Amino acid sequence: MSATAVLFHFAFDPASRAARLALGEAKIEFEETAVRPWEPDCPLGEMNPSGMPPVLQVTERGKSLTLCETAAIFGWIEDRAKGDLLLASDPAERAEARRLVGWFERRFMDEVNAVLLHERMEKPLLRLGSPDARLLREGREALRAHLGELEPLASAREWLAGRRLSQADLVAAAHLSVLDYFGEVSWANWPSLKLWYSKVKSRPCFRPLLADRFAGSPPSAWYDDLDF
Amino acid sequence: MSATAVLFHFAFDPASRAARLALGEAKIEFEETAVRPWEPDCPLGEMNPSGMPPVLQVTERGKSLTLCETAAIFGWIEDRAKGDLLLASDPAERAEARRLVGWFERRFMDEVNAVLLHERMEKPLLRLGSPDARLLREGREALRAHLGELEPLASAREWLAGRRLSQADLVAAAHLSVLDYFGEVSWANWPSLKLWYSKVKSRPCFRPLLADRFAGSPPSAWYDDLDF
Numbered sequence: 001m002s003a004t005a006v007l008f009h010f011a012f013d014p015a016s017r018a019a020r021l022a023l024g025e026a027k028i029e030f031e032e033t034a035v036r037p038w039e040p041d042c043p044l045g046e047m048n049p050s051g052m053p054p055v056l057q058v059t060e061r062g063k064s065l066t067l068c069e070t071a072a073i074f075g076w077i078e079d080r081a082k083g084d085l086l087l088a089s090d091p092a093e094r095a096e097a098r099r100l101v102g103w104f105e106r107r108f109m110d111e112v113n114a115v116l117l118h119e120r121m122e123k124p125l126l127r128l129g130s131p132d133a134r135l136l137r138e139g140r141e142a143l144r145a146h147l148g149e150l151e152p153l154a155s156a157r158e159w160l161a162g163r164r165l166s167q168a169d170l171v172a173a174a175h176l177s178v179l180d181y182f183g184e185v186s187w188a189n190w191p192s193l194k195l196w197y198s199k200v201k202s203r204p205c206f207r208p209l210l211a212d213r214f215a216g217s218p219p220s221a222w223y224d225d226l227d228f
Numbered sequence: 229m230s231a232t233a234v235l236f237h238f239a240f241d242p243a244s245r246a247a248r249l250a251l252g253e254a255k256i257e258f259e260e261t262a263v264r265p266w267e268p269d270c271p272l273g274e275m276n277p278s279g280m281p282p283v284l285q286v287t288e289r290g291k292s293l294t295l296c297e298t299a300a301i302f303g304w305i306e307d308r309a310k311g312d313l314l315l316a317s318d319p320a321e322r323a324e325a326r327r328l329v330g331w332f333e334r335r336f337m338d339e340v341n342a343v344l345l346h347e348r349m350e351k352p353l354l355r356l357g358s359p360d361a362r363l364l365r366e367g368r369e370a371l372r373a374h375l376g377e378l379e380p381l382a383s384a385r386e387w388l389a390g391r392r393l394s395q396a397d398l399v400a401a402a403h404l405s406v407l408d409y410f411g412e413v414s415w416a417n418w419p420s421l422k423l424w425y426s427k428v429k430s431r432p433c434f435r436p437l438l439a440d441r442f443a444g445s446p447p448s449a450w451y452d453d454l455d456f
Binding site for chain 2: 048049050063065066067068069070071072075076079083091092094095096098099101102103105106107149
């Protein structure tokens, strides 16, 4: 393509991971710039009023474009592909994929990430002390409830939203992969979800994520194993 | 159109209002069914796993489709219109509209609605007691900060995301209109935003919202005044 694209991202931010997966699936070449959004001199503040990753800077035919966060990045990728690259053409599947993306961005973020990822990831990053046992337990319980909602979808369908790989699979895999790095997903309890995750994990777009390492915390034994 | 559409919504839920505005702008005829999502027998539980409004049930050419929440409803409206009804064709304007929708759904919800609307609306609805003065003050301060971010956009552009009315205007107006009902928006302090709001408020799609009434709490004196 004639465009150059630079993704500003944080490797363990689920939304950043979803953007990397979507660009990979769309076969759009891009450079990566790692940012630490909680640091005061983070360059994201200049690009995105919310200060949050991911931000994709695109230059195409002399014009530059700043795409802030998931909706703008996913939307741009779909627009380039005329609308059915990461969304099926079937209206019900499109609706289901959009519902699931919204679910992860709101419910999963609030109920699982804000508790469990806060304890496992944000506390060490921001030097907020050691994890709180009660919150870890609450977060793990919330995660189990969410996996329990996803398991029947993965069992009944080829992909989470239906017959085609969609935005929903990439967003779900992005979230679960961060938790999986920290050993928080007990795949043996969720056989259909495990099969689904192994399919997403085997895609070329996933490879860069499996090489990510969190300082001071090695990944779970099976994190980068395609045959886990 | 050959479809029948029923919107399940709560009149003072900003996302429900955004759906009504978008359907109105798209000139899609729909029936409204009011729901109270916090009540145990709310029919939404059967349609949307999150239990949240808005949900649009569409029957078209013998097929029925359940569209859960903003992304699915907005997406379906755009798909029907081949992608540029509530998003401009210009890529930068599309990106900006998507950024702003995400901003309202995450930042505005968390910082303003979760505090100020909780005190003004959810507490009376759920009989949680009278508003807390400190939280009211915090919510109002957060609202001022957000209006301060929106004012320069409204001043520099015809619509919030650029030259075309977009999803961003409908979502922003939906949120602000609920707060305006409760008299929380000091329009005089934000002249460009006031002008923008009066343009959105004058559109035919807005008329039904101005007739909404919250039991036990009459609207602000200027709520349904087009010349406020």
